[in-house]
Amino acid sequence: MTAIGWVFMIVSVGCVVSWVVFCYWHVLTAPPPPPDSET
Amino acid sequence: MSAHKEQWGTRLGVILAVAGSAVGIGNFLRFPGQAASNGGGVFMVPYFCALLLLGLPICWAEWTMGKIGGRLGVHSCPAVLGRLGGHRAWRYVGALSLLMPTVVYLYYVVVESWCLAYAWGYLFGTIDLGSDPTQYVAKSAAVFTSFSGSDADGLMFSGRIHCSVYFWLFTIAANFLLISGGISKGIERFCNIAMPVMLVCAACVLIRVLTLPPHHDQGETRTVLDGLGFMWNPKPVHATESTWAALANPRVWLAAAGQIFFTLSVGFGVIVNYASYLKPKADAILSGTTAAATNEFFEVCLGGLITIPAAFLFLGIAGASMGTFGLGFNTLPIVFQYMPAGRCFGFLWFFMLFLAAITSSLSLLQPVIAFIEEALGVKRRTSVLVLGVFTALGNLFVIYYSAGLTALDTLDFWTAQLGILVFGTVEVVVLAWLFGARRAHEIVATNAALHPPRWVFTVLMRFVTPALLLTVLVAWCYFNAGGYVATLRAGSVPLLSVGVIGAVLLFMLGLVFLADRRWGALPRASPHPTGVPTTKVESPP
Numbered sequence: 001m002t003a004i005g006w007v008f009m010i011v012s013v014g015c016v017v018s019w020v021v022f023c024y025w026h027v028l029t030a031p032p033p034p035p036d037s038e039t
Numbered sequence: 040m041s042a043h044k045e046q047w048g049t050r051l052g053v054i055l056a057v058a059g060s061a062v063g064i065g066n067f068l069r070f071p072g073q074a075a076s077n078g079g080g081v082f083m084v085p086y087f088c089a090l091l092l093l094g095l096p097i098c099w100a101e102w103t104m105g106k107i108g109g110r111l112g113v114h115s116c117p118a119v120l121g122r123l124g125g126h127r128a129w130r131y132v133g134a135l136s137l138l139m140p141t142v143v144y145l146y147y148v149v150v151e152s153w154c155l156a157y158a159w160g161y162l163f164g165t166i167d168l169g170s171d172p173t174q175y176v177a178k179s180a181a182v183f184t185s186f187s188g189s190d191a192d193g194l195m196f197s198g199r200i201h202c203s204v205y206f207w208l209f210t211i212a213a214n215f216l217l218i219s220g221g222i223s224k225g226i227e228r229f230c231n232i233a234m235p236v237m238l239v240c241a242a243c244v245l246i247r248v249l250t251l252p253p254h255h256d257q258g259e260t261r262t263v264l265d266g267l268g269f270m271w272n273p274k275p276v277h278a279t280e281s282t283w284a285a286l287a288n289p290r291v292w293l294a295a296a297g298q299i300f301f302t303l304s305v306g307f308g309v310i311v312n313y314a315s316y317l318k319p320k321a322d323a324i325l326s327g328t329t330a331a332a333t334n335e336f337f338e339v340c341l342g343g344l345i346t347i348p349a350a351f352l353f354l355g356i357a358g359a360s361m362g363t364f365g366l367g368f369n370t371l372p373i374v375f376q377y378m379p380a381g382r383c384f385g386f387l388w389f390f391m392l393f394l395a396a397i398t399s400s401l402s403l404l405q406p407v408i409a410f411i412e413e414a415l416g417v418k419r420r421t422s423v424l425v426l427g428v429f430t431a432l433g434n435l436f437v438i439y440y441s442a443g444l445t446a447l448d449t450l451d452f453w454t455a456q457l458g459i460l461v462f463g464t465v466e467v468v469v470l471a472w473l474f475g476a477r478r479a480h481e482i483v484a485t486n487a488a489l490h491p492p493r494w495v496f497t498v499l500m501r502f503v504t505p506a507l508l509l510t511v512l513v514a515w516c517y518f519n520a521g522g523y524v525a526t527l528r529a530g531s532v533p534l535l536s537v538g539v540i541g542a543v544l545l546f547m548l549g550l551v552f553l554a555d556r557r558w559g560a561l562p563r564a565s566p567h568p569t570g571v572p573t574t575k576v577e578s579p580p
Binding site (some may be wrong): 010027032035 | 050081264265267268271272318322325326329332346453486488
């Protein structure tokens with residue numbers, strides 16, 4: 001495994017893991033949608 | 040038209056259901072093979088570009104279309120397209136969104152049954168390649184041939200019915216049992232269990248692969264790091280090229296775009312249907328982005344670290360360079376034969392593939408079932424029965440014409456590779472140009488926990504994504520269609536397969552015709568500034 005191979009792997013996996021953490025953090029901390037009471 | 044009251048139960052439930060739809064066999068078998076054969080780590084550059092410029096915009100477009108459709112009380116793509124496009128003709132264009140999932144389901148569920156058969160084989164020890172490593176390749180190929188019947192047409196029914204037919208019967212029964220449960224009690228409940236189980240299975244196999252000892256083969260010693268290197272080191276596509284030449288190769292960019300389309304399940308109309316069951320004030324963008332991120336995690340972080348490194352460790356370049364099915368059903372059984380506790384990990388792997396496949400096949404059925412319900416005004420059970428009988432006949436076609444997997448390959452090319460590009464283009468044009476990018480953004484940004492930038496809708500979706508899609512479409516036809524058109528002239532099975540696609544399209548167009556007559560004229564444009572009323576249900580579509 002070359003150094004540039006490590007770079008590609010770590011950057012790719014790191015980006016995706018960061019993205020997943022960002023999304024699920026928002027999903028789990030976002031307030032629930034307002035109730036569906038319609039006019 | 041009947042007003043459907045079905046909705047997703049929870050925010051996490053819809054995310055896992057859509058992620059389950061996207062995570063499939065391709066994440067673990069197709070992606071690693073594509074990356075390794077298209078420049079290794081360099082492949083990730085066009086891959087992430089395609090994700091940002093094509094995948095996510097179309098994904099957000101489909102979520103937006105679905106959210107609007109749900110607020111209008113319609114769930115099927117033809118109805119949604121008719122409303123957003125502002126003309127009844129768009130309902131007929133929407134038949135493409137019924138054609139693709141149906142045709143893909145015809146062969147996908149067969150592959151799904153192979154995964155189940157392999158999982159069963161590892162669980163009960165019926166898949167054993169013996170103790171002579173020189174015979175592993177031949178025996179593994181023989182096992183796959185016996186399950187797929189790839190040696191000759193009709194093998195599955197010659198003499199006595201092959202056991203793989205029983206696995207197929209079980210698989211379709213499981214699919215239709217789950218889908219008849221509906222959105223919340225069927226799909227959502229199953230995906231809430233299946234997705235975490237898949238994650239655990241994949242994590243177990245990943246840890247096992249990354250901790251494997253070096254393998255000695257004919258005087259050569261290979262380590263897991265060598266396998267990771269084969270997957271991630273930048274390398275030329277052709278031996279005579281430089282390392283970075285892959286970046287200038289249009290075929291590599293095309294492969295990346297095709298992989299993104301296939302993996303995110305965009306262009307099938309599946310997400311439009313799933314998103315239409317969101318609660319009216321639920322956030323579509325956050326759910327869509329999280330589902331896409333989950334899919335990428337399974338693809339890049341699990342698929343990218345398991346399949347190729349394991350295959351390369353035990354079998355070298357030859358084993359790691361096979362196609363999707365070769366890698367999955369020929370190479371990996373050999374890997375598990377070499378691997379300590381391979382039977383246990385073989386079961387975990389193929390069971391995970393089966394779960395990944397069934398969560399995807401459920402999503403292929405749901406849009407068509409929703410459409411039959413809306414088009415004919417029938418209940419879900421009737422709709423499930425109609426589609427069950429229709430698709431079972433199609434499955435038998437794929438199972439019978441099994442020689443060289445030609446029928447499967449032909450159906451896959453014209454729908455899952457070409458068709459989704461066409462329909463993805465249609466979706467973006469209808470939303471961004473006919474309905475209006477600003478209106479779409481306004482609707483989707485209301486109550487959003489994750490605010491989408493407006494320029495994604497007004498610039499990317501209107502100009503960049505359609506232009507790229509058309510470029511990809513033309514390039515795809517230029518590079519790939521010629522070979523498949525030639526096979527139509529040469530063989531009867533490819534021609535028959537295209538005939539099956541045509542028959543399904545006619546069937547769907549017939550249903551759209553009935554639906555169009557039943558739904559009648561489109562209602563007048565809404566006076567509401569967003570074009571969509573806040574009332575929950577409006578009919579007819």
